[in-house]
Amino acid sequence: MNRFLRPLTPILFIWAFAMPATAFDTQAKAAFVMDITTGTVLMNKNADTPLPPASMSKLMTLYVAFEAIRDGRLSLEEELPVSTHAMSYGGSTMFLDTTDKVRVDDLLRGIIVLSGNDACAVIAEALSPDGTEAGFARFMTQRAQQMGMTNSTFMNSNGWPAPGHVMSVRDLALLARHLIEDFPEFYPMFAETEFEFDGRAPKNTQNRNPLLKLGIGVDGLKTGHTVKAGYGLVGSAKQGDRRVVFVVSGLPSVKVRAEESASIVNWAFRQFVEKSVVKAGAQVARADVWMGGATSVGLTVAEDVVTLVPVLGNSDLKAQVVYTGPLRAPITKGDELADLVFAPEGLPETRIKLVAAEDVAKGGFLARLRTVSGVLLTRLRQSSEGGF
Incomplete structure (x- = not known):
């Protein structure tokens, strides 16, 4: 199983704001x-x-x-x-x-x-x-x-x-x-x-x-x-x-x-104001599914996500979808599958749970055959490139 880092799809950059954080330099230990x-x-x-x-x-x-x-x-x-x-x-x-x-x-x-x-x-x-x-x-x-x-x-x-x-x-x-x-x-x-x-x-x-x-x-x-x-x-x-x-x-x-x-x-x-990141139910990304009736599953948030952003700045809020995958079927709508990770410049990261947007049933014979074929093709490609 691999750790996947997936960037947000471009459609979601409607909420990318210019905003480096003004750090607070505390004397506290x-x-x-x-x-x-x-x-x-x-x-x-x-x-x-x-x-x-x-x-x-x-x-x-x-x-x-x-x-x-x-x-x-x-x-x-x-x-x-x-x-x-x-x-x-x-x-x-x-x-x-x-x-x-x-x-x-x-x-x-x-x-x-x-x-x-x-x-x-x-x-x-x-x-x-x-x-x-x-x-x-x-x-x-x-x-x-x-x-x-x-x-x-x-x-x-x-x-x-x-x-x-x-x-x-x-x-x-x-x-x-x-x-x-x-x-x-x-x-x-x-x-x-x-x-x-x-x-x-x-x-x-x-x-x-x-x-x-x-x-x-x-x-x-x-x-x-x-x-x-x-x-x-x-x-x-x-x-x-x-x-x-x-x-x-x-x-x-x-x-x-x-x-x-x-x-x-x-x-x-x-120094910070509230900004909407993503609405509940909006698809953030799709994750690969192993041995399922579908080859991928939509990822969404269960509730509206609002974060704080610095009032002024000149850099974008960037985000990644992080999950261990491919995910194994069956998957039930609402299952926690991944994290949405983002951080304004200079602030600690925030992690929001992403959930399945739909059910994915366990695949039958054809799905398993498709999965095995995909694995074999990947290994052949790696072998030809000297990576196997």
Whole structure:
């Protein structure tokens, strides 16, 4: 079987636009930016490198907690006890102690707004298969793998420095997208700028996300910092019908994190516009079929494909159809058969699944004879050219 690279047929170049991308040169050690409205990746810097995520990993604890609430295993009104282990955490906390029993909704806000390490541990022990934070961390890792976060391993619930506790920025972006799309009822919590718990630490009530009050559409999600991880942020912003998710990690200071993150948001919304690539049902190309009632099958997209393109530029958007072929019959309409691969200059590539436009039945005797004859002719031609 061969890997085929097929250029788009000329008729589809009606959507080839002049557009080199204006690259964003980030100081972050790792960064990932995606327009989730179109699925366009705008930035990819060391996106799959596992790195210490610091408090950004609290997003996974929140996701598991939201699932438990949705499934009825936990309720917002339920009060949870605080263990000695949870109380022992330093760093950012809700200042909980073992005399407390805390409502789940307060714990959630304590994690989101105050970045409470102790609040994470309370949630973790309540949901852990064995009642321990370590057991919850193992569960988090398994759940993350199920969700496609293949570069994430958790050793605790809050990102406290621990050997082997890592996430990639792509995984963090995927997790952010899941939080936004899977739990719209809880997502507004991430935009809350202040939370005061029981009058404790009145000077420690502000959300650490520096972008929430800038008026640029940012409505989440989580900051993070340790000495080893540097300063990071998982953010999301919505302007008009577009939503962008972005992650930066390894920045040198709070100031740089705030400036860099705001610049990324402005760049993502101001330097790109939406363009239609291909309509659902339109044939993109045809792929060769092996032993079928037809010698080829049409390739199309199941849904309209829209991408982002730079506002200005002078080069064309080029695309290829990639598949392993020839494809073997039978083929059913709608089967995923190939990828449509394209990338504006300077941007990471985007891959869209192409599906069969029609059924192709398994061929009978004549089809098999035609296939064998074709193979023999190809080999004879190669032999005569010295390639066999």
